[in-house]
Amino acid sequence: MPLPAFYALLQPDAALVVAFSGGLDSTVLLHQLRGWQQQHPQSRLRALHVHHGLSPNAERWAIHCQTICEQWQLPFEVLRVIVDGREKGIEAAARDARYQVLGAALQPGEVLLTAQHLDDQCETFLLALKRGSGPAGLAAMPSSRMLGSNPLLRPLLNQSRQSLEAYADAHQLVWIEDESNQDVRYDRNFLRQRLLPELCQRWPHFTQATARSAALCSEQEQLLDELLAGQLAELIQPDGSLHFPPLMAMSELRANALLRRWIAGQGGVMPSREALNRIRDEVMASREDAQPRLQFGQAELRRYRQQLYWLPLLSSLRGITLAWRDLGQPLTLPQHIGTLRASPSQSLLRYPEPDEQVSVRFHAQGHVHLVGRNGGREMKKLWQELQIPPWQRERLPLIFYNQTLICVPNLVVTRDGAATDQQGWQIVWDEASSAGEQQ
Structure with missing residues (x-):
């Protein structure tokens, strides 16, 4: 299974870090990168395993990953996290905790690689469709982005799970199976176990077609980013706040597009159309002496002197x-x-x-x-x-x-x-x- 993306994305002296769960996908990725590193001896490669503590087998998985890395003579580290799914649900909370701890473990100049593949991309697209997402959400997972100050690459996005299984069998790789992947109470597992097999049986190239749609949505978003970048830069103040009065005179479509990009730049979760309407009606259009605020998860939107501020949600110090x-x-x-x-x-x-x-x-x-x-x-x-x-x-x-x-x-x-x-x-x-x- 060739991975030409490696040759375009990686430098010969790259410092690579693999998010290694021990499952099929990350095992194939780590094996591929080990072979690439052997051809580029000036490069570095290590593996990080996130221990979520959600499965009774979590400790055994960590030991399995350590054993594999010892056999392949690769540096290995276990990162332990505590997952609180009360607000977002287990799936989203585990994902957030995983990326947070991985980002914190990266050294300057290191590149993180994760093993999401074509089927994962299709599932992400369908989940966004279920939520009623726009082009930004339907763009699904980009092949590369920044995680803090470090690049994050997904070199397997054009590979199907079937092709990964064939590669693993050909190289006699051993991997673990997470028993929670069979639990269809989780949306992603429902798609994986129930819906996608039916869709792919009816339309064999469904995952590839979905990936093309995601790529087209991503292109549209990138084009909008380019077209709106200058206007957005004029509205963003040196402290990161947004001067909002010009938005009130724009069409709702343009104003919402600018708001979304400003919120994304502040690290916020993409707001729904209803949330954007509330920002306009309850914050921007409120009386001048009001102190409106809207909460979005662990952040809040506030207004002061014709500026919008995206702030972390913090407890009051008033009584201390x-x-x-x-x-x-x-x-x-x-x-x-x-x-x-x-x-x-x-x-x-x-x-x-x-x-x-x-x-x-x-x-x-x-x-x-x-x-x-x-x-x-x-x-x-x-x-x-x-x-x-x-x-x-x-x-x-x-x-x-x-x-x-x-x-x-x-x-x-x-x-x-x-x-x-x-x-x-x-x-x-x-x-x-x-x-x-x-x-």
Whole structure:
């Protein structure tokens, strides 16, 4: 079974990683790549096995994969995950967990290869059709994409399961069978066990025809990407938000196409038409002083000052109070939003009195008097003046001496906290660097 895609996609010195389940598909892929590597000795090849823990045989499968890799003298690692199917279902949750742990295990410059084949592609197309997906969903699985900063390749997409079985038999390969593949309660298994055999018996080239349809849908999506790229770039702000007023003047078709591409660029799941209508009616068209928000799985869409923001769903820090007893030690803030540390490099703050306890909170109300400004300001007005979006306001560390607000690190100092002589200090907030945490 020739795999000419390897010669076009792989560099002679490539660092390759196979997602190795131990099933037929990944066993054939790993064997093919082992042969390719032997012809390109400057390349590297290793295998990763994701242990989902969903089957009583999961441990035995991991041992089988390790044994195969030892026989073939390939580096091997088991990645264990916990799958929570309460929100998305077991199939989707397992897939998400698998790609997350695989992406985290990749080293810079490595290429991940997975073993989905022609029959898998057909199943993915039919599942998208069942959901009522548009061209993006019907494009099914691309032969290549990025997983974080690493390429992900699927070199078997043009090969049928039957051809993989023939290859495995010819090379006397041994593989495992997942007993859950027989459970037709799962949609993909129902298609595989019940529907596709009937379709292929009636139309022998059904899987190939479906793959062509998926490829055509993918081409249409790529064309739209090219046509809309310039306009989308004009709407996306430096912080990743989307300036939405121009969308309100466009046709619904164009506006929805731009919204979908912006959400995809933010890492969001492709929204349904109903969801897009809700974004338009409940978020973009809501009154100017509203604070609308829509939840999409583990993310939410919010609006602030004519911008749309796609944000990770995070719990509120409003009720948290942290005592900072030892100013000589950094203070780690919750939810990975960074650390606070004391610095004597600038005398911005007065030192606390012996009877004053230093604490960090994430909510304040009432009036504050700021250094260098006349009069007091309500906290809400201060946040608006500083252009702090509502969802960020309860994620900013507020420094208190007892019950008195002293400063917001990196932003403002109150008169009650200002240094009055040379003996002072400042608080440095080392913020987390990920985009999701900064937002």
